[in-house]
Amino acid sequence: MDLVVPVKPLYAAKSRLRGAADRGVGDPDAHAALALALAHDTVAAVRAATAVRRLLVVSSDPVVAAELAAVGVEVAPDVGGGLNAALRHGADLLRADDPGAAVGALQADLPALSPEELDDAVASARAVFVTGRGRAFCADADGTGTTLLLAAAAVALDPRFGKGSAGWHRASGAVPLDGAWPGLRRDVDTGDDLCAAADLGLGPHTRAVLAPTGRC
DSSP states (O other), X not given: OXXXXXXXXXXXXXXXXXXXXXXXXXXXXXXXXXXXXXXXXXXXXXXXXXXXXXXXXXXXOHHHHHHHHHTTOEEEOXXXXXXXXXXXXXXHHHHHHOTTOOEEEEOSOOTTOOHHHHHHHHHHHHHHHHTTXXXXXXXXXXXXXXXXXXXXXXXXXXXXXXTTHHHHHHHTTOEEOOOOOHHHHOOOSSHHHHHHHHHHOOOHHHHHHHGGGTOO
């Protein structure tokens, strides 16, 4: 399985988390550091997953590109047009090198994600693909959003991320995956989400950013 992880420009990403890294002050640099930490921990889990063959981060933020490239992550620039356009672009790049690749899209705000959860989710998707259904997704903890979307070989990824994406993905024919996977389902949009992720166990980058604040 080859995965695309999109990362927005750090100063614009995760607006509802602003202030979470500096006791409510809302300093842009502190906020950017938190957004980068979330991405770092997500990417680290992906790289440790045995079911993922190739990871491609799509981002036009120069700090993201430099930081992730420094640890060996492949980064391609965003082409504009929003999240779904970025994911389609990433999937196209992956399949340009291997047209027969199964591809997927993973959100970049999963600091409690474990490699084992991702491996299990990919295995569950492969079981779906064997039945002839070509796409599968993992809904978020609230059941309305999507954290992971996977497509079998020769099947378009067809991402429909955004508000209510779980419903949109289901309506488009993607099969919901039913594993527990608390870290995979716990995306982080708000301070409460961040504390819920902390209860599961944050990755080291996010822990380091939050440690001085005493948050969660």
